[in-house]
Amino acid sequence: xxxxxxxxxxxxxxxxxxxxxxxxxxxxxxxxxxxxxxxxxxxxxxxxxxxxxxxxxxxxxxxxxxxxxxxxxxxxxxxxxxxxxxxxxxxxxxxxxxxxxxxxxxxxxxxxxxxxxxxxxxxxxxxxxxxxxxxxxxxxxxxxxxxxxxxxxxxxxxxxxxxxxxxxxxxxxxxxxxxxxxxxxxxxxxxxxxxxxxxxxxxxxxxxxxxxxxxxxxxxxxxxxxxxxxxxxxxxxxxxxxxxxxxxxxxx
Numbered sequence: 022x023x024x025x026x027x028x029x030x031x032x033x034x035x036x037x038x039x040x041x042x043x044x045x046x047x048x049x050x051x052x053x054x055x056x057x058x059x060x061x062x063x064x065x066x067x068x069x070x071x072x073x074x075x076x077x078x079x080x081x082x083x084x085x086x087x088x089x090x091x092x093x094x095x096x097x098x099x100x101x102x103x104x105x106x107x108x109x110x111x112x113x114x115x116x117x118x119x120x121x122x123x124x125x126x127x128x129x130x131x132x133x134x135x136x137x138x139x140x141x142x143x144x145x146x147x148x149x150x151x152x153x154x155x156x157x158x159x160x161x162x163x164x165x166x167x168x169x170x171x172x173x174x175x176x177x178x179x180x181x182x183x184x185x186x187x188x189x190x191x192x193x194x195x196x197x198x199x200x201x202x203x204x205x206x207x208x209x210x211x212x213x214x215x216x217x218x219x220x221x222x223x224x225x226x227x228x229x230x231x232x233x234x235x236x237x238x239x240x241x242x243x244x245x246x247x248x249x250x251x252x253x254x255x256x257x258x259x260x261x262x263x264x265x266x267x268x269x270x271x272x273x
Contacts, residue, residue, distance in 0.1 A: 060240040060248070062232050069249035072121040076253065079125030080132070087133045095127030106250060113246035120250055124257055135264050139271050146263040153259060157225040168230040176227060179220045204265075206272040214266040221259045228252045 083091045102120035106113050136143045160166045190200045203213060228251055235244045 058242050060235040060238075060242060060244040062236050064242070065232050065235065065245040065248045068117070068245045069252050072117055072246075072249050072253050073256075075118055075121040076125040076128065076257075079122050080129035083126045083129030084133045084136075085129075087130070089130065091126040092130035092134075095123050095125065095130065098123035099127060103250075103254065106247065110247050111241070111243050113243050113250060117246040117250040121253060124253070128257060128260065131261065131264065135268060139268055142264060142267050142271070145267055146260055149263045149267075150256060150260040153222050154225060154256065157222055158229065161226050161229045166226060168226050173227060173230075176220065176223045180224060183217055183220060206269040211266065211269050214262060214269060218259070218262045218266060221255065221262055224255045225252075225259075228255055 079095075083095070099120050102116045102123060106116040106120065109116075132143050132146075135146075161168070166172075186200060186203065190203055193199055204210065228248070231251070232248050235248050
């Protein structure tokens with residue numbers, strides 16, 4: 022249900038609050054911990070880089086192997102790791118690397134399929150993904166777009182709607198029906214992809230904001246893996262959407 026309520030399922034205020042602060046009670050005893058045991062933005066960035074490196078290992082492997090079943094193993098296995106991390110955030114030091122490795126199987130296999138059909142599309146999608154990441158980071162740091170509660174709620178609602186449509190689409194893939202226009206290359210299909218990309222990009226702002234919230238809240242150290250995993254979720258989504266849009270543009 023967390024996936025359908027919207028926003029990045031890992032990076033939301035409830036999960037940050039659920040983790041608590043380091044100056045908290047365990048029974049009747051107050052636990053006072055050191056700053057090096059608290060989440061920091063730098064630590065979260067480092068964890069994100071580790072996760073990205075793990076994702077790249079299995080992405081390269083699955084891209085070269087081109088075994089179709091790896092796409093489904095990566096998709097559903099990664100989803101399972103994601104859901105478990107949502108349920109038990111303190112397991113993120115283990116579940117986040119597992120997610121990254123499994124998601125790499127999905128990303129590599131999907132990339133190979135698109136690369137076989139459209140020359141140069143993978144490099145274009147990678148460039149656009151990291152270009153968007155940099156652009157949104159600049160917008161966030163400059164304060165041109167402020168992450169207010171109203172902004173956060175709007176992005177989360179839009180994301181929830183998109184996730185719901187994709188869930189229906191996945192079910193339809195197995196039972197024999199398609200969501201109208203979602204996968205089509207006409208103007209409406211392209212327009213839908215552009216809207217989804219905008220929402221995915223706006224999720225990056227929520228990710229950046231919650232990196233800082235976790236540090237400000239002095240959340241436990243394991244939350245660095247949680248927020249790193251959450252940012253990776255958004256980046257993978259953004260990359261796949263760029264692949265889809267570029268394919269539609271080249272097919273039109």
